[in-house]
Amino acid sequence: MKLPVLSYTFLNTxxxxxxxxxxxxxxxxxxxxxxxxxxxxxxxxxxxxxxLSKGTPLPPEVAKYEFYAAALEPLKxxxxxxxxxxxxxxxxxxxxxxxxxxxxxxxxAVKGNxxxxxxxxxxxxxxxxxxxEIQALMVHAYLNTExxxxxxVWLQDGVVG
Numbered sequence: 001m002k003l004p005v006l007s008y009t010f011l012n013t014x015x016x017x018x019x020x021x022x023x024x025x026x027x028x029x030x031x032x033x034x035x036x037x038x039x040x041x042x043x044x045x046x047x048x049x050x051x052l053s054k055g056t057p058l059p060p061e062v063a064k065y066e067f068y069a070a071a072l073e074p075l076k077x078x079x080x081x082x083x084x085x086x087x088x089x090x091x092x093x094x095x096x097x098x099x100x101x102x103x104x105x106x107x108x109a110v111k112g113n114x115x116x117x118x119x120x121x122x123x124x125x126x127x128x129x130x131x132x133e134i135q136a137l138m139v140h141a142y143l144n145t146e147x148x149x150x151x152x153v154w155l156q157d158g159v160v161g
Contacts, residue, residue, distance in 0.1 A: 005099050005100065006100060011130075041120075044122050048065060075111075078110075079106065081108055081142070083104065083135075083141070084138070085101050089137075089141055090141060091138075101134070105139055113145055114148070115145040115147070116148070117132070118151050119151070121153060132152070135150060
């Protein structure tokens with residue numbers, strides 16, 4: 001049995017219930033089934049990615065988030081960065097055979113030796129700095145920035161965490 005690649009989702013699930021983590025990510029007894037909330041999150045992420053990376057206008061159902069895209073646009077951020085690191089902390093492709101930890105960073109802007117990352121959230125407000133720390137670790141591996149600041153963007157509430 002092959003051990004899973006680590007991710008925030010796996011690690012968080014393991015913290016809550018090791019058996020659940022095993023059943024979902026190792027034995028794969030319970031495959032992921034998307035919910036209406038996760039599907040909506042994907043729609044929003046995809047639309048904001050297209051808006052920031054290609055200038056594509058937001059669709060009407062997501063247009064209320066234009067404020068955030070317009071504010072970030074001058075920073076020329078990278079969006080939906082697929083990041084992976086090896087066990088030694090060096091960067092590697094997201095699907096590489098030797099990837100040890102992987103994840104996506106929704107929005108990353110770099111200026112000089114500093115970076116700021118934003119994680120879009122479409123659900124209820126629940127701050128978990130560990131998630132941003134994992135993203136920062138991977139961003140550091142790729143961009144070698146000395147200082148990284150992370151923020152959740154709670155779109156439903158109109159709040160930056």
